[in-house]
Amino acid sequence: MLKRLQIFALFLFTTMVLAQKPDVKKIKISGKIFEKGTTLPLEYATVVFQDAKNPERLNGGVTDLNGNFSFEVTAGTYNVRFEYISFKTVEVKNTTYNTNTDFGTIYLEADIAQLAGVEVIAERSTVEIKLDKRVYNVGKDMMVKGGTVSDVLDNVPSVTVDPEGTVALRGNENVKILIDGKPSGLAGINIADALKMLPADAVEKVEVITNPSARYDAEGGGGIINIILRKGKAQGLNGSFVLSAGNPETYGANSSLNYRSEKFNLFSNIGYNYRTSKGNSLTNSEYISASANPNSIFLDERRTNERLNKGYNSNFGIELFLDKTTTWTNSLTIQNRRGENPDNVFFYNFDANRNPTFTQNRLNDEKSKDFTFEYATNFTKNFKKEDHKLTVDMSFSQNRDKENSIIYDQIIGEPNSFFTERTLNPQNQSRNLFQTDYVLPIGEKSRFEAGYRGSFQKNLTDFEIDALDASGNWVRNDIYSNLLEYKENVNALYMQYGSKINKFSYFFGVRFEDSNIEVNSISANDYNTKKYNNFFPTATLNYEFSETSSMSLSYSKRINRPRGRFLNPFSSYSSRINIFRGNPDLNPAYTNAFDLGYLKRWTKVTFNTSAYINMTDDSFQFIRRESGLFVEGVPVIESTPINLATEIRAGFEFNVNYSPFKWWKLNNNFNLFRNETKGDYSYTNSLNELVVQNFDNTATSWFTRISSKISLPYKIDWQTNATYYAPQNSAQGKRYSMTSVNLAFSKDVLKDKATIALNVSDLFNSRKRRSEVNLPTVNSYSEFQWRQRQINLSFTYRFNKKKNERDNQRRGDDGGGDEFMG
Template sequence: MNTRNLLILLSLFISTVLFAQRPDAKKITISGKVIEKGSNQPLEYATVVFENIKTKQLSGGITDENGGFKFDITAGTYIARSEFISFKNVAIAQREYTNDTNLGVISMEADAAMLDDVVVIAERSTVEIKLDKRVYNVGKDMIVKGGTISDVLDNVPSVTVDAEGNVALRGNENVKILIDGKPSGLAGINIADALKLLPAESVEKVEVITNPSARYDAEGGGGIINIVLRKGKANGVNGSLMVNAGDPETYGASVNLNKKSDDYNLFSNFGYNDRTNPGNTIIDAEYFNNDGTTSSFVNERRKNNRNSKGYNANFGIDLSLSNSLTWTNALTFRESDGKNLDEVFAYNFNEIKNPTFVKNRVNDQKSDDFSIEYSSNFTKKFKKDDHKLTVDVAISQNRDNQFATIYDQILGNSASLNTQGTTNQSKQQRNLFQADYVLPLGEKGRFETGYRGNFSNNLTDFQVSPTSDYSSKLEYVEGVNALYAQYGSKIDKFSYFLGVRFEDSKIEVNSITKNEYNTKKYNNFFPSATLNYEFSETSSTSLSYSKRINRPRGFFLNPVSSLSSDINIFQGNPDLDPSLTNAFDLGYLKRWNKLTFNTSAYINITDDSFQFIRKESGRFVGAVDAIPADPNIPGDTGTPAEQGIPVILSTPINLSKELRAGFEFNLNYTPYKWWRLNGNFNLYRNETQGNYAYENYLGDIITQNFDNVALSWFARVSSKVTLPYKIDWQTNGSYSAPQTTAQGKILGSASMNLAFSKDILKDKGTIALNVSDVFNSRKRIMDTTIENVFSSHSEMQWRSRQIMMSFTYRFNKKKTDRERPQRRDDGGGEGDFMG
């Protein structure tokens, strides 16, 4: 409920008390019903206000779930009006009321100028632009029907998801992902993999916070992405059912159920999916001798046929223990089984590109993953508005097991068959404790303070049989205790928010295989500041600063996670240090009748930034032992040893400095009622500085210079059109421009998604068809060169074009049903207190 309605209710309460002191006054009853003009749907929580002409006292009430209202007033002469957020006020002419009166049906018309702020599942904007963050509402986006959270994020302004599932904000992959405002064990150890399994239907909205305040976790140099899971809020029993099927072969179903009363709110959602994601990779590499001449060529062709089956379930209850105390409990499960037949053909050529042999490597992978999380929240509200205390506890466990059998042989040579087995078993335990206190001071001020304790233990055991140098058992233990305090206020059109966060960190990275134990202890202060100025009700600007940290986790540290290819291997770095970022942001927001424009210029300065490099390993594939000279053959000098093809390792390192600066803007434009446009453009410059030295197989020290300046840009446009017969048509197009790296170049990539939907069964059902990656062009294309070692061109497509059909049925609620604003704080920021 917005502030205006709270003031009206307060006035109504005072008026009621005053009237109660006048027993001689005649009381009469006013009743009626409020509906939405056009759809004739009832408007719940609309306000009907009566103002006495003589005394100026207010009376009135709020409509129920059927749009009805009924309240008592003192007989007299009144002017009246009906109000509802995002709708035009309806005035009721002045008249004298002497007896009980039924006003009949009051029709209210939506106000197009305010649509961006409406919490309406059916007609609200897909993207809400606010000064401190952007909110992406999933409920109205057809593109992601039947998809995953990765698909959701790939449609969010300023956010990109590459072909491997890595999430970036403004082109920066050092981003912190939260679920319901906090780190979640549901994400498991590898957040990119988890987001590709969780269904899109479980998400209500995504909040993008590019420069968070001290209230938030300091993790994430590029900002924070908060995923808010769906939670029913409408009174009574209601819910929805969604089923989908697609090609490549995909099936899924999800159910959302909710029962709400004045004392409790039961909410739940269940989902099942069976997804097939075929992908492919090509790598064309040229290898060099020490003098720079060509030694050989290898063309790799890889095909993946990933299949995952899984379910997720969420149960929760909000208990209203009193008018001021709410207790929420939730239990969430996620389990999945996966298969991936990964087949690689390596076509080998000599130095003049004549074929020599073809090697086939088949990696038959199986996996199982299970997560469980219990969370509890207490919210205590005090007498003063916005004065509250919240306490959160979350305990989670995650298990991720992967097993693979690898067959490797040279075609036509059965004796060359080699078989390997790999197991990758990971366990994670995470405990989170958090308390936040908000105290309003004066008329516009607000003080916040709190504590967060985040404790996790990850154990990863990667084994190769027969025995291999790649086997590794790694334990990662993290404990972070944090305290924060911040204060904000508003003076006329100027507002500010100043804060500081202190984090004490203890990190253990233990290589059990190598018997190496490393403990890192450090503490940091993270200041933040936000300054806002309102030129008018529709125009404002902001300047913000924050200090952030990136702690390496998961596959960044894990020495080896896969041996799908024996010549191109990713290897983590257990010795990575955290990186620190100073972030500056200057933003401007302007709203017109049909257009909302938001732009910002930003600078991120990062020390010890993470940089992925590729280097030559001392291991070789296809080596041939030397053949000594035969003394019985005159002139025979023997055959020298063939060193074979060097194994190229990809690994992250700490560089000395990264400078990132950019400019972006977002547009929400509604030229007509039947057409909406969203646009996002981001131009950025990324400069890295630093050198990296390593010892090659010959014992030589190789120094690589990573000084590099890259200029790139990204654009996305989304169009939603209502066609005849009320068919909705949505189109999303995006383009990532080329970008140079210290070891090569990432080429440009374009993609497009289409979706159509039609409401049926008197708007209780919706049928939708969407096509993801229409032109099958969504690929990560790279050129990489290491001087006197190799040069390669690679194209990686994690998932090919997909066509999906879905059907949604809503029971006991209409598509246009309004939802009451939540009492719970879903990770909202400091921008919510000023207005």
């Protein structure tokens, strides 16, 4: 790739020199380059025009992501070459060109001999930086071998995953996660849990889109993360198997198999995983009485967990090539998992002088079952004109999730205080999706798109708490039990138009969404219906200073609808004194997002930077307040989300890919952001007094991640990732800094048909979320570690498929690409 860029730079210089000559006839050369035997375009293929009379004089260009090339040359006689690494060169010798020439489609054939000997330096960078998005190729990253999709996302530029599994983009948790460009039943009811279950080896790449166009769902004020699953594109039978084992006890087996012919393409990803994860937390709290003569009591909470997740996932389908322009793809996804999470908590109580009063133990033995089924179908029709196509997508999914637990609670040394409770939490979700998209090229430089999406979702959550009485009967606790029904029907229409004028291009669009939301707390006989419709405009402006330098300005309006535990009036009972309660009356939050980006490529460096600002109305804020209840004299503190504030989030980030040597690659991501909130909240405390809290707050924080990959002798690769999260203040406390380091080594064996990889997640066991909360009635400090240091060893075997095969480089229809290329 570096050699190609150097040649291309020479082309540009030669073109500039020739342009200074008077009375020289210029002609336009165009066409496209595809892989022979498929409909896959070859991006960055090279077209070389060599002057037949003066061989030192070169001109030409490279293809874009759709395989197109277009450039000008001086009329004359040339030897022409069409080249791509690991493919056989096509040559046209000693031919005179006096008028504009369109070569049509040039097909290049893979050179098997070359492909077998491709060196590691010929790989595309693990992180591809584009002006409107970043593409993370999972197949080249040793760090996630044997891991999960959560591990994948935690290595993606601009993306962070906190110790609880919550995903954030540029520090913003209001992010929409898609699978293959669509909302997926794989996400189930709890997206964080789903990502921890899906194996990393099932993922081909991840696209990060910070300011999406009108084609995408308007959901997600922070942007979109699109996870693209593997679907092989190589001819014949090929695939890979991955075996992994780790400490704490973890093992798995995953396969990716593909068979492609001229008429159809069969693909599958099947795996079984067994993972244990040890975690712990501590919270030290001081509770201050709200009376005229305040007194304090102290409570230290210590918690340990040893989670177990086991289950299988399978995805298989068939892509039918009905004719040269029409494909029909059908796929079936099944995921079944079992989980255990014994949560053991000790509460150490102290009086105002820090003298021990009593110790309480609470064991929450939780078990879970989750089953997901999804059928998806796609129909794609390509018309005669390039990029003119119609696609139709439908998917139907069902998710059943059950979380049941037995809770044992007692004061140590007081047998009569022992009591037993249980929680029952079955959840059912159905999601149906209908979508169609139409793309119409207009002339050579313009494009029109339009489409429809209908998303219809229904969730039913039946949360029940029972207490075991003296007679051995279970008695329902109506205070905390609740049956919640959530229905969401969203119909959307969009259109967008883009064009390119010389070096300037633009893309304007608008999306209309009609939303019908029902949040029904059936147990409380509380029914909420929210109907609203909105227009969501988008705009992107782009200017190319040169082939290696460009700038863009983009705008989009986004929406963030509350779901799941945000809405359930009661959805947590892991602690009797710290309760999380949802709010069924939450309204959606709206965001206006602006982004100014700049991209520059040099021979060894790719640099991308952007400044952004997101302005959100009615943003969700978590407030902590007294519930009015007491447990053993300790007030129960309730945490709940409300539409509290106007939020302005502004920031600056940059990404750098740097290859100082052929054997060393560096990637760095830095993000600095400032978050300003404005709002007031009032409630009545246990003394029937009105408490007014001011949430006006300005917090500045940053995080950075650096990744280094070094190719050592004997085909050994060494990769290191280090991430630092700076501290951040909030209206009710602050979050402390956090640092984590991951390490991995890999070696190719069996004539490069297999790879052994060893990776260590959280090398120094330092990935802990530390925070403090300061309220009028309580001050607390906490540390939380979701998962301790993890060590994994994996073995990958490939057949009929080389390590450096370019499956991840090809630009098929991944269900999510919408960037405008003039």
